[in-house]
Structures are given as C-alpha cells and as structure tokens.
Amino acid sequence: MSDFREQALHYHAHPVPGKISIELTKPAETVKDLALAYSPGVAEPVREIAADPANAYKYTGKGNMVAVISNGTAILGLGNLGPLASKPVMEGKALLFKRFAGLDSIDIEVKHRTTEDFINTVANIADTFGGINLEDIKAPECFEIEKALIERCEIPVFHDDQHGTAIVTAAGMLNALEIQGKDIQDAIIVCLGAGAAAIACMELLIKCGAQREHIYMLDRKGVIHTRRDDLNEYKQLFANNTDKRTLQDVISDADVFVGVSGPDLLSADDLKLMADKPVVFACSNPDPEINPELAHSARADLIMATGRSDYPNQVNNVLCFPFIFRGALDVRATAINDEMKIAAVEAIRSIAKEPVPEQVLTAAGVESLAFGAQYIIPKPMDPRLLPRIAKAVAHAAIESGVAQIELPANYMADLEA
Ligand SMILES: NC(=O)C1=CN([C@@H]2O[C@H](COP(=O)(O)OP(=O)(O)OC[C@H]3O[C@@H](n4cnc5c(N)ncnc54)[C@H](OP(=O)(O)O)[C@@H]3O)[C@@H](O)[C@H]2O)C=CC1
Ligand SMILES: CC(=O)C(=O)O
Numbered sequence: 280m281s282d283f284r285e286q287a288l289h290y291h292a293h294p295v296p297g298k299i300s301i302e303l304t305k306p307a308e309t310v311k312d313l314a315l316a317y318s319p320g321v322a323e324p325v326r327e328i329a330a331d332p333a334n335a336y337k338y339t340g341k342g343n344m345v346a347v348i349s350n351g352t353a354i355l356g357l358g359n360l361g362p363l364a365s366k367p368v369m370e371g372k373a374l375l376f377k378r379f380a381g382l383d384s385i386d387i388e389v390k391h392r393t394t395e396d397f398i399n400t401v402a403n404i405a406d407t408f409g410g411i412n413l414e415d416i417k418a419p420e421c422f423e424i425e426k427a428l429i430e431r432c433e434i435p436v437f438h439d440d441q442h443g444t445a446i447v448t449a450a451g452m453l454n455a456l457e458i459q460g461k462d463i464q465d466a467i468i469v470c471l472g473a474g475a476a477a478i479a480c481m482e483l484l485i486k487c488g489a490q491r492e493h494i495y496m497l498d499r500k501g502v503i504h505t506r507r508d509d510l511n512e513y514k515q516l517f518a519n520n521t522d523k524r525t526l527q528d529v530i531s532d533a534d535v536f537v538g539v540s541g542p543d544l545l546s547a548d549d550l551k552l553m554a555d556k557p558v559v560f561a562c563s564n565p566d567p568e569i570n571p572e573l574a575h576s577a578r579a580d581l582i583m584a585t586g587r588s589d590y591p592n593q594v595n596n597v598l599c600f601p602f603i604f605r606g607a608l609d610v611r612a613t614a615i616n617d618e619m620k621i622a623a624v625e626a627i628r629s630i631a632k633e634p635v636p637e638q639v640l641t642a643a644g645v646e647s648l649a650f651g652a653q654y655i656i657p658k659p660m661d662p663r664l665l666p667r668i669a670k671a672v673a674h675a676a677i678e679s680g681v682a683q684i685e686l687p688a689n690y691m692a693d694l695e696a
C-alpha cells in the first residue's frame with residue numbers, strides 16, 4: 280500500500296507537477312500571427328462579442344470549456360480539508376473531461392466566508408465558460424449553491440456529486456436488480472449517508488420506480504425518522520415513520536445497500552442480515568463502506584460495486600459527467616434537466632448489455648466481460664460512452680426545449696461507426 284502511495288505521489292509530481300496544462304490552438308510564431316492573435320487583431324472579436332454575446336461561442340474557447348469548481352468541503356470521502364487540498368481532485372476531473380470527452384477544463388478552488396460569497400464568486404465568472412461542474416461541496420450548502428447558480432447563470436450548472444453520482448447509481452442499480460431478478464418498486468433500500476450524493480441518488484431512484492417509503496436513509500446519528508427534530512429540509516424528505524433506529528435495524532432483509540458516507544461503516548455481519556441476492560453499492564472514495572473481498576466472503580449471492588477503478592463494477596460519476604457535458608454543450612443547452620439525466624441513465628444501462636469491444640478488454644486487463652454480477656455497468660474507457668451518452672443527452676435537451684442550437688448533421692457518427 281505504501282508502494283501505491285509512492286506511485287500516486289510520483290505520478291502527480293513528475294515529469295511536471297500536476298495533471299493538466301494549457302495548449303495553443305492557433306499559430307503564434309510570426310509578427311503577423313501575433314498581430315492577429317493579440318493587438319491589433321484581437322480587437323475585432325472583442326467588438327463582435329460586445330455587439331452580440333453569442334459571438335463568444337464563435338471567437339473564443341467558451342463553448343468547449345467547463346470549469347470544475349470546489350470549496351473543498353467534502354473532498355471525496357476525506358471530508359472538509361479546504362479548497363487548496365481539493366486541487367488534485369479538481370485537476371483530476373479536468374483530466375477526465377479532456378480524456379473522455381475532448382472538453383477543455385480548468386479547476387477553480389474557491390476560498391470563501393459565507394455561502395453567498397461562494398455563489399457570488401462563481402456567478403461573477405460564469406460567462407467565461409460553456410458549463411460549470413460543481414464538485415465536492417458538502418450538503419446541505421451544496422443544494423442552496425446549485426439552486427442559486429442555476430437561477431443566475433445562463434450556462435448549465437451541474438453538481439456532479441449529486442447528479443453524476445445519481446445517474447451512474449441508477450443505471451448500475453437497475454441493471455443489478457434485473458440480474459438479481461428483483462423489481463425496483465418492491466426493493467427495500469438502505470442508504471448510508473444523507474448528504475449531496477445520498478439525497479440525489481435516492482431522488483433519482485424514486486424517479487426510476489423506487490418507493491420513497493421503502494427507503495431508509497441514515498446519517499451519523501442513525502436512521503432518519505419522523506420523530507427527529509434535527510433534520511434539515513433535504514433529510515426531512517426521507518424521514519420514515521418507523522421505530523427502527525440503527526443500521527442493523529434497517530439492513531435486516533433489505534434488498535439494496537447504497538453507501539455514500541465513509542470508509543468501513545458496513546460490517547460482514549451487517550451484510551449477512553440482508554435479504555437473498557442483495558445489491559451493495561459501497562461508493563465512498565477512496566475507501567468503500569465495505570471492502571469487496573470481505574463482502575464476497577460473507578455473501579456468495581451478492582452483487583457488489585464500489586467507486587474505485589481497481590475492482591469490478593465501478594459506480595463512479597466519471598461514467599457520466601464528461602459525456603453529459605459534451606451533449607449539453609454541443610447543443611448549447613441552458614440547463615441539464617431531468618429529461619437529460621434519464622437519457623444518460625438509459626444510455627449507460629444499455630451499453631452494459633452489449634458485447635464488449637476488444638480494446639476495453641485490453642484496457643481492463645481481462646479476457647472477457649459479459650452482462651452479469653461482475654459486469655453491471657460499462658468501463659470508463661469504453662469508447663461507446665461518448666457518442667451514445669452525448670447523443671442521447673443532446674436529443675433530450677432539444678426535445679425538452681433547453682437547447683439553443685440544432686445538432687450538426689451526423690453528430691457523433693464517426694465515433695459510433
Ligand atoms: N462513487 C462516486 O461516484 C461518488 C462517491 N461519493 C462518495 O460519497 C461520500 C459522500 O460524499 P458527499 O455526499 O459529496 O458528501 P456530504 O458531505 O454531502 O455527505 C456526507 C454524508 O455522509 C454521512 N456520513 C459521514 N460519516 C458517516 C458515518 N460514520 N455514519 C453515517 N453517515 C455518515 C454524513 O452524515 P451527517 O449528515 O450526519 O454529517 C453526510 O450525510 C464520499 O465518501 C464520496 O467519496 C460521492 C460522490 C460520487
Ligand atoms: C467520485 C467523486 O466525485 C467523489 O467521490 O466525490
């Protein structure tokens with residue numbers, strides 16, 4: 280493990296510190312080049328944009344640029360370690376935007392005193408970008424922040440830990456339940472965690488058919504129930520009228536466990552209490568709520584997923600955010616709405632049921648992958664994710680009335696071939 284720690288630190292430090300840099304898209308070698316790129320030539324697009332702000336999409340990188348913005352209050356499952364400490368994660372998200380969707384992305388870590396300060400800072404710089412990906416901002420402030428920024432910004436604002444996680448969780452969950460022969464409408468669901476990811480995951484599972492009264496949500500104080508007087512308005516939506524108080528109370532005979540809380544909070548004994556053929560998504564990063572080896576040794580009839588790349592079934596928002604922004608930006612969507620989110624869920628789900636390309640097997644280092652307990656969801660390096668999700672999302676944006684331009688003819692056709 281310490282070897283892996285050394286490798287991770289070395290990866291981040293060499294050959295240059297960090298994971299992203301800026302590249303030029305125009306020649307800048309000659310006097311003529313500089314006259315076009317800077318003074319006097321740059322004045323021409325300035326005048327065009329001043330006359331019509333939409334020209335920023337024609338003459339600048341705005342339309343292909345996403346800002347990854349955090350205040351570092353919920354860095355993965357590591358907690359509130361501040362804005363600067365979140366920078367490796369935010370650079371990582373920028374790397375993933377570029378690698379998987381060709382989107383330019385820059386990380387911005389914001390130090391602030393009040394939530395209003397944060398909102399003002401982001402709203403005041405929003406026009407620079409084609410979209411804003413909020414990241415690792417803790418609940419409940421994240422809900423107020425996202426709502427205010429959606430109202431104030433003309434570009435899509437998307438809190439990835441809420442909606443990216445929810446989309447991937449829903450896609451994986453529907454597939455896992457199908458494999459286990461269970462219907463989401465009947466499933467008893469335990470959600471450990473009641474923050475950004477938890478609330479959004481459960482709301483989307485409800486939109487996909489789960490029954491709100493079948494969901495038991497827990498925070499650090501235990502089960503969220505109607506007699507608690509310490510619940511914020513978001514937790515209140517999941518308050519059960521129940522006498523159950525502990526994880527052990529609610530996990531007995533549960534069909535599903537979703538962990539979006541912290542490391543090692545689910546024991547093998549807890550797992551043994553679950554119903555036959557359970558589904559366990561232990562999504563806390565970097566360390567899941569239960570170690571997969573421990574979980575599989577406790578239950579042979581289990582479908583297990585984590586947020587990590589080094590185990591089967593990676594339920595991680597990387598399967599969503601690069602591609603949903605690609606589709607949204609390509610039709611200049613003003614928002615990422617529920618229709619676009621559901622389109623992403625269906626696109627992700629369907630890919631897992633199809634034969635897996637050779638290059639994915641090679642990248643995953645396995646000989647075969649087929650829809651089943653060890654493969655409920657596509658791998659992030661699957662080249663079908665980009666065209667399929669982006670296209671589904673762009674069409675959903677057009678059909679739901681938030682797109683500002685039509686899709687180009689044959690959109691993504693070369694990548695789908
Ligand atoms: N795999 C993936 O794609 C993703 C995984 N995650 C993971 O989900 C986790 C939460 O992230 P996020 O929602 O953004 O963070 P938040 O800070 O918004 O929420 C954290 C929640 O976890 C609860 N929690 C923490 N420790 C415990 C504990 N010991 N027992 C019970 N509940 C606990 C907190 O309870 P309380 O309300 O009482 O403080 C809170 O409700 C992280 O580990 C993160 O890595 C998040 C996004 C994506
Ligand atoms: C994956 C991710 O966004 C998180 O763990 O916070």
Ligand SMILES: [Mg+2]
Pocket residue numbers: 355414415439440
């Ligand atoms: Mg995150």
